[in-house]
Amino acid sequence: MxxxxxxxxxxxxxxxxxxxxxxxxxxxxxxxxxxxxxxxxxxxxxxxxxxxxxxxxxxxxxxxxxxxxxxxxxxxxxxxxxxxxxxxxxxxxxxxxxxxxxxxxxxxxxxxxxKKIDQIERLKAEYLMMVQQIQEIHGYRLSVEKETSDLVNSYQPSYTPKEILPLYPELTRMEIPLNDIQYVFQKGELPDHLKKYVQFNDRSIMKIKKP
Structure with a gap:
């Protein structure tokens, strides 16, 4: 009160x-x-x-x-x-x-x-920029494999390809499920599977853990 x-x-x-x-x-x-x-x-x-x-x-x-x-x-x-x-x-x-x-x-x-909502908007922008960077890195991997395959195949038709898994299944892990949002609203804390990514300082301010 x-x-x-x-x-x-x-x-x-x-x-x-x-x-x-x-x-x-x-x-x-x-x-x-x-x-x-x-x-x-x-x-x-x-x-x-x-x-x-x-x-x-x-x-x-x-x-x-x-x-x-x-x-x-x-x-x-x-x-x-x-x-x-x-x-x-x-x-x-x-x-x-x-x-x-x-x-x-x-x-x-x-x-x-x-203010917090605005912060979420900025984080969303950063999130999408990181998604874009991931897409670019994935595209680079595909180009490396294609260029290598094309060059080797021009020399001999026995190239051993490197399997590159599709990107989208990985991106789905980055989405925030509605269940997680409801859990935070109801419990007032992060779900257990996300707690490993954050830490609290002496003033109980949440910070992202550095890798």
Whole structure:
């Protein structure tokens, strides 16, 4: 990840942790309020009934307990609402920075990719030039054999030819199979049969091995 996205991730995690903590506290206070509410309601129902042992003092004590629990629950809910509002405001504002940073990273990566593609184009040109040189060398071999054969045959018809294999089967080995390209995309490394041609320096930069 790039720095701005890491910072956004850290901020979000901190808010998530705080929200989880405050939500857990509110949940506990809500249960305590419900318990106090039920207790208060039971005493209210019992108060004034004949032979009831519930006194006004009992009722007042439980009522105060309920009101205190209700106040704590409201405070926790207010804290939770304020925290959510703060999170939404801060993260929404910082998202502008994240988007700008994302564009910066994508643009830089795009330029790097285009540079590599251009390098591949130059390598392709070098490759085709080498193919041309190989063709010229092969043509020279054929001309050597033909000229030798013509001259010897003009002297005696018993020339022993030298077999020169066709060039194209050799050139097919130089093609890059689609399977190799897919392997590099999927695995992020060269196929084993090509690793012998490259080496990595201390900065993990790939270089072609010298013969």
């Amino acid at each position: 790039y720095p701005e996205l890491n910072h956004f991730k850290q901020m979000k995690k901190e808010y998530d942790d705080d929200l989880a903590r405050v939500t857990e506290r509110w949940t506990l206070l809500h249960k305590q309020k419900e318990w106090a509410s039920n207790e208060y309601e039971e005493l209210l129902n019992a108060y004034g009934v004949r032979n009831s042992r519930v006194t006004m003092e009992n009722l007042t004590e439980v009522k105060n307990k309920y009101l205190k629990a209700l106040e704590k629950e409201r405070e926790a809910m207010e804290e939770l609402d304020q925290l959510k509002e703060s999170r939404d405001d801060r993260l929404s504002e910082y998202l502008k920075t994240v988007y700008k940073s994302r564009d910066r990273e994508l643009d830089a990566a795009q330029k790097s990719m285009e």
